[in-house]
Amino acid sequence: MKLSTKGRYAVMAMVDLASHSKGSPVALADIAERQEISLSYLEQLFGKLRKGGLVKSVRGPGGGYLLSRPAPQMRISDIILAVDEPIQTTRCTPGSPAGCHSNNGRCLTHDLWEELGNHIYLYLSSVALSDVVERRVLGTSGMFHGSHQQNSDSTVAAE
Numbered sequence: 733m734k735l736s737t738k739g740r741y742a743v744m745a746m747v748d749l750a751s752h753s754k755g756s757p758v759a760l761a762d763i764a765e766r767q768e769i770s771l772s773y774l775e776q777l778f779g780k781l782r783k784g785g786l787v788k789s790v791r792g793p794g795g796g797y798l799l800s801r802p803a804p805q806m807r808i809s810d811i812i813l814a815v816d817e818p819i820q821t822t823r824c825t826p827g828s829p830a831g832c833h834s835n836n837g838r839c840l841t842h843d844l845w846e847e848l849g850n851h852i853y854l855y856l857s858s859v860a861l862s863d864v865v866e867r868r869v870l871g872t873s874g875m876f877h878g879s880h881q882q883n884s885d886s887t888v889a890a891e
Contacts, residue, residue, distance in 0.1 A: 742815040756796075786811060
């Protein structure tokens with residue numbers, strides 16, 4: 733599964749906004765510069781985030797954007813879904829009984845990928861914007877790859 737630029741950039745911009753706001757509006761141009769994202773692309777994303785109720789705009793001198801609610805109450809999944817980014821791991825249309833095969837059947841691994849998508853959504857729903865801002869996201873995920881590699885190395889060494 734690959735998250736598109738739209739979802740990744742929306743999360744990056746919201747983390748930047750939460751990090752730099754301190755109660756006052758943040759200009760999109762500042763976010764664009766810090767995150768190296770096109771200003772016109774950010775304007776499109778923030779239009780969707782505003783419609784999704786995640787940010788509010790402040791007009792005039794010193795204007796910009798503010799979070800519409802506190803960062804601990806905002807989930808990463810909210811951000812991704814607000815910019816119309818589907819969290820989908822199958823080729824099938826979500827909610828459709830028809831599968832991705834030419835005979836409308838589902839592939840043998842459909843349930844595997846569907847369940848992976850559900851886990852990704854649940855994980856992103858469990859992470860608050862404040863968790864990312866305060867760097868509380870990295871847990872044991874990095875250890876899995878290391879322990880797997882260690883086991884492989886010890887197996888080879890034992891042979």
